[in-house]
Amino acid sequence: SQQGEEDPQALSIQEGENATMNCSYKTSINNLQWYRQNSGRGLVHLILIRSNEREKHSGRLRVTLDTSKKSSSLLITASRAADTASYFCATDEEGSNYKLTFGKGTLLTVNP
Amino acid sequence: EPEVTQTPSHQVTQMGQEVILRCVPISNHLYFYWYRQILGQKVEFLVSFYNNEISEKSEIFDDQFSVERPDGSNFTLKIRSTKLEDSAMYFCASSDAAGLLSNIQYFGAGTRLSVL
Numbered sequence: 579s580q581q582g583e584e585d586p587q588a589l590s591i592q593e594g595e596n597a598t599m600n601c602s603y604k605t606s607i608n609n610l611q612w613y614r615q616n617s618g619r620g621l622v623h624l625i626l627i628r629s630n631e632r633e634k635h636s637g638r639l640r641v642t643l644d645t646s647k648k649s650s651s652l653l654i655t656a657s658r659a660a661d662t663a664s665y666f667c668a669t670d671e672e673g674s675n676y677k678l679t680f681g682k683g684t685l686l687t688v689n690p
Numbered sequence: 691e692p693e694v695t696q697t698p699s700h701q702v703t704q705m706g707q708e709v710i711l712r713c714v715p716i717s718n719h720l721y722f723y724w725y726r727q728i729l730g731q732k733v734e735f736l737v738s739f740y741n742n743e744i745s746e747k748s749e750i751f752d753d754q755f756s757v758e759r760p761d762g763s764n765f766t767l768k769i770r771s772t773k774l775e776d777s778a779m780y781f782c783a784s785s786d787a788a789g790l791l792s793n794i795q796y797f798g799a800g801t802r803l804s805v806l
Contacts, residue, residue, distance in 0.1 A: 676738035
């Protein structure tokens with residue numbers, strides 16, 4: 579898979595359910611971030627996890643990072659219709675202090 | 691809350707024409723970026739800019755592209771001779787730190803470039 583490759587590509591759930599999205603990457607990283615994009619809009623930073631961290635929480639978001647497997651997951655608990663958006667992981671690769679490498683994203687649809 | 695602003699929101703141009711996409715980063719940020727997203731594809735890094743020079747650029751950012759910070763607030767992306775394949779959403783971003791400390795980037799809403 580490519581750097582920052584998410585799965586599933588699309589996820590449809592009911593309001594109140596949890597949504598889990600996964601991301602895999604190939605290179606060594608400084609940190610991994612998750613961004614959200616509403617249709618036709620810009621990207622909004624959600625959460626950052628550093629390479630020496632394994633889990634991080636922010637509100638209804640929980641991110642895990644497994645550097646041995648080069649993978650991360652984003653869990654959104656108690657989803658709401660307003661969570662409907664595309665979610666992207668983005669890696670900040672070692673040796674590159676500037677660019678973010680994005681995956682193709684997961685389109686999450688939360689049905690009311 | 692401070693935000694990155696981009697103008698115009700939609701730019702239509704003829705193939706071969708020059709376009710300038712404009713961005714106003716968050717005022718105390720020091721690092722600036724351009725990304726693009728072709729419809730239905732992933733967001734791709736184009737270039738980063740710090741201390742009035744390019745820090746890093748991708749293979750996409752060839753001689754047809756240039757960036758400039760003409761004053762203390764604007765950050766522009768110029769495409770000298772547009773091609774059909776330049777049609778995409780272009781995002782500007784800025785951050786106040788890079789590397790190991792943090793590289794949280796704040797994105798504008800984007801400029802949709804349509805090359806006819």
